Amino acid sequence: MAQNNFRVGVLLRLAPFAVLVVCLTVTVLLWDIMRKSALKELQSEFNDQVNLVQSNIRKRLDNYRDVLRGTAGLFQASESVTRNEFHTYVESMELAQVYPGIQGVGYAQLIPASEKARRVEALRKQGYPQFSIRPEGARDPYSAIIYLEPFDWRNQRAFGYDMYAEPVRREAMERARDQDTEALSGRVVLVQETSADAQYGFLLYKPIYRKGSPHDSIAQRRSSLVGWVYEPFRMNELMNQGVLGRYLETIxxxxxxxxxxxxxxxxxxxxxxxxxxxxxxxxxxxxxxxxxxxxxxxxxxxxxxxxxxAKLNTLQARMILIGGSFISLLLTLVVWLLATTNTRAIKLAARMSEQLERTLYQTISAMATVIEIRDPYTAGHQRRAADLAGAIAREMGLDDDRIRALTLAAMTYEIGKIQIPAEILSKPGRLDEAEYGLIKVHPQAGFEILREIAFPWPIARIVQQHHERLDGSGYPLGLKGDEILIEARIIAVADVVEAMLSHRPYRPALGLDAALAEITHQKGVLYEPAVVDACVRLFRELGYRMPD
Structure with a gap:
C-alpha cells in the first residue's frame, strides 16, 4: 500500500509538468499551423504578382513585335517607301497613346561601301545638308538610320547612325537577317541618350529583303537584304509606361x-x-x-x-500562442495546487484525470473551431458527424474507451483542411480536378498534424483513414476491409450521412431518405455493414435526430 501511495505521489508531482508540456505542445502546434497558413497565403499572392508582371512583359513585347511586322508590311507592299509615307504610317498608329513605352519606329538602310557617297548626297538633297553616316571610318557594308518616327529632338540624335558598326546591335541585326525573324539586341545605351536621365535600352529588329527576291536560305537572305525596320526602347520608359503603366503605383x-x-x-x-x-x-x-x-x-x-x-497576417497565430500559453500556465498551476494537497491526493488524482480529459476535449474542440473558422460553409458539420458517430458506436456496443477515442477523432478528423486554401474550401460551385486533388490530401495532412501529440488512442491513424473504403477505392492509403480501423469506418458513414443531410454551397440538402439509401446501397462495398445497419436503426427505429 505504501509503495502504491509512493507511486501515486510521484505521479502527482509529475502531473503539473506533464500538463504544461502537453498544453504547450498543442499551443505551439496550433500557432505553427496558423503562422504557416498565413505565410502560404501571402506566398500565393506574391506568386500571382510575379506571374502578372512576367505576363505583362511578354504581352507588351508581343504588341511591339506586331507594330514592327506592320511596318515591315508597308515596305513589302511598296516599291519604295518615301519619308512622308513612313511618317504618315507611323503617326497613324498613335504610338504614345496605344503603345506607350516605345521610343519610336525606324528604318535602317544597308549601304555597300561603293554606294556610301551617293546615298549620303541623296539624303542631303532631301533637306538634310548636315547628314552623315556615323561613326566615321572605312568599312563594308554600312548601315544608316534614314527614317525614325516620331522625329523629335531625341530621335534626331540617332539620324544617320550606323548600328551595324556596333557589336551588340550588329549581332541582333545579323540574327534577324539570317533567321528572317524578329531579333532582340543585348543591353545598350541608345545614341538618343543624353547626360540627363540616362538609362539602358535595347532594340528590336526585323529584316527587309528586296521585293520579289527569294530569301529561303541564309545565302539568299544575305544577298537580298536591303535594311531593317526596328524599334528602340529605353528600359525605364518601357517598364514604367508600357509594361507596368497604372499598375506601377500599386506595386x-x-x-x-x-x-x-x-x-x-x-x-x-x-x-x-x-x-x-x-x-x-x-x-x-x-x-x-x-x-x-x-x-x-x-x-x-x-x-x-x-x-x-507587412501584409503577413499573424494576428490570429499570435493570439493562439499568447492565449494558449496563458491557459497552459493556468492549468499547470491548478494541477500543481491540487497535486500538493497530500491529504486529498487520491481524490485529487481522480479530479486531475478528469481535468486532463476535459482539457484534452477542450483542445480538440479548439482545433474543430479553427477548422470552422477556415471553412465557414461546413461549420458544424464535424460536430454533427461526431455526435452521429458516437451514437453509432454505442448502438454497436463498443466499449467506453473506444467510444472516447472515436469521439475525439470525430471532433478533429477534418483538421487537415487547415492547409487547404480558404478560397477552395468556400468555393460556391463544383470543384475542378486540381482543386479536388488538393481536398483529397486533407486526411494525410491531418495525420501529419496529430501524430506528434501523445494521445492514449490512435487518433492520428483514425483521422488518416476516415476516407478509406472497404473495397480499397478510398484515399490516401487505399486500405481494404479490416485494414481500416473500426473507428474510421464509423466516421466514414457518419461523414457521408451528415454531408447529404446538410446544405452545401453547390447544392441543397438531399434529405434523410437519400442519405440512408446511399449507405444501404453501398453496404459491404464502400461501407462496413454493421455500421450501416446501426446507423439505419438509429434513424428508423430509435428516433435519432441530428443536432442543430
Missing amino acids: RDQLDIEIYDGEGTDAQRLMYDSKRNGENMPAQFASTATAPYFGRDWTIRISSLPAFE
Missing part, C-alpha cells in the same frame, strides 16, 4: 523588379531596377526566372519589399 512600394540581360543576376548585366533608392535589402519572398524574348534571354528577378511583407 512600386511592394515589389522590386530587376531585369538582367542574359542569364544570371550579375550587376554588369542589369538593365532595369524599379527601386528608386537603389538599396538592396533581404527579401522574404523572391523569384528569379530566365526566359527568351525574340532570341535573347532576360533574367527577371522579383523581390518583396517591406510594405508587401
Whole structure:
C-alpha cells in the first residue's frame, strides 16, 4: 500500500509538468499551423504578382513585335517607301497613346561601301545638308538610320547612325537577317541618350529583303537584304509606361523588379531596377526566372519589399500562442495546487484525470473551431458527424474507451483542411480536378498534424483513414476491409450521412431518405455493414435526430 501511495505521489508531482508540456505542445502546434497558413497565403499572392508582371512583359513585347511586322508590311507592299509615307504610317498608329513605352519606329538602310557617297548626297538633297553616316571610318557594308518616327529632338540624335558598326546591335541585326525573324539586341545605351536621365535600352529588329527576291536560305537572305525596320526602347520608359503603366503605383512600394540581360543576376548585366533608392535589402519572398524574348534571354528577378511583407497576417497565430500559453500556465498551476494537497491526493488524482480529459476535449474542440473558422460553409458539420458517430458506436456496443477515442477523432478528423486554401474550401460551385486533388490530401495532412501529440488512442491513424473504403477505392492509403480501423469506418458513414443531410454551397440538402439509401446501397462495398445497419436503426427505429 505504501509503495502504491509512493507511486501515486510521484505521479502527482509529475502531473503539473506533464500538463504544461502537453498544453504547450498543442499551443505551439496550433500557432505553427496558423503562422504557416498565413505565410502560404501571402506566398500565393506574391506568386500571382510575379506571374502578372512576367505576363505583362511578354504581352507588351508581343504588341511591339506586331507594330514592327506592320511596318515591315508597308515596305513589302511598296516599291519604295518615301519619308512622308513612313511618317504618315507611323503617326497613324498613335504610338504614345496605344503603345506607350516605345521610343519610336525606324528604318535602317544597308549601304555597300561603293554606294556610301551617293546615298549620303541623296539624303542631303532631301533637306538634310548636315547628314552623315556615323561613326566615321572605312568599312563594308554600312548601315544608316534614314527614317525614325516620331522625329523629335531625341530621335534626331540617332539620324544617320550606323548600328551595324556596333557589336551588340550588329549581332541582333545579323540574327534577324539570317533567321528572317524578329531579333532582340543585348543591353545598350541608345545614341538618343543624353547626360540627363540616362538609362539602358535595347532594340528590336526585323529584316527587309528586296521585293520579289527569294530569301529561303541564309545565302539568299544575305544577298537580298536591303535594311531593317526596328524599334528602340529605353528600359525605364518601357517598364514604367508600357509594361507596368497604372499598375506601377500599386506595386512600386511592394515589389522590386530587376531585369538582367542574359542569364544570371550579375550587376554588369542589369538593365532595369524599379527601386528608386537603389538599396538592396533581404527579401522574404523572391523569384528569379530566365526566359527568351525574340532570341535573347532576360533574367527577371522579383523581390518583396517591406510594405508587401507587412501584409503577413499573424494576428490570429499570435493570439493562439499568447492565449494558449496563458491557459497552459493556468492549468499547470491548478494541477500543481491540487497535486500538493497530500491529504486529498487520491481524490485529487481522480479530479486531475478528469481535468486532463476535459482539457484534452477542450483542445480538440479548439482545433474543430479553427477548422470552422477556415471553412465557414461546413461549420458544424464535424460536430454533427461526431455526435452521429458516437451514437453509432454505442448502438454497436463498443466499449467506453473506444467510444472516447472515436469521439475525439470525430471532433478533429477534418483538421487537415487547415492547409487547404480558404478560397477552395468556400468555393460556391463544383470543384475542378486540381482543386479536388488538393481536398483529397486533407486526411494525410491531418495525420501529419496529430501524430506528434501523445494521445492514449490512435487518433492520428483514425483521422488518416476516415476516407478509406472497404473495397480499397478510398484515399490516401487505399486500405481494404479490416485494414481500416473500426473507428474510421464509423466516421466514414457518419461523414457521408451528415454531408447529404446538410446544405452545401453547390447544392441543397438531399434529405434523410437519400442519405440512408446511399449507405444501404453501398453496404459491404464502400461501407462496413454493421455500421450501416446501426446507423439505419438509429434513424428508423430509435428516433435519432441530428443536432442543430
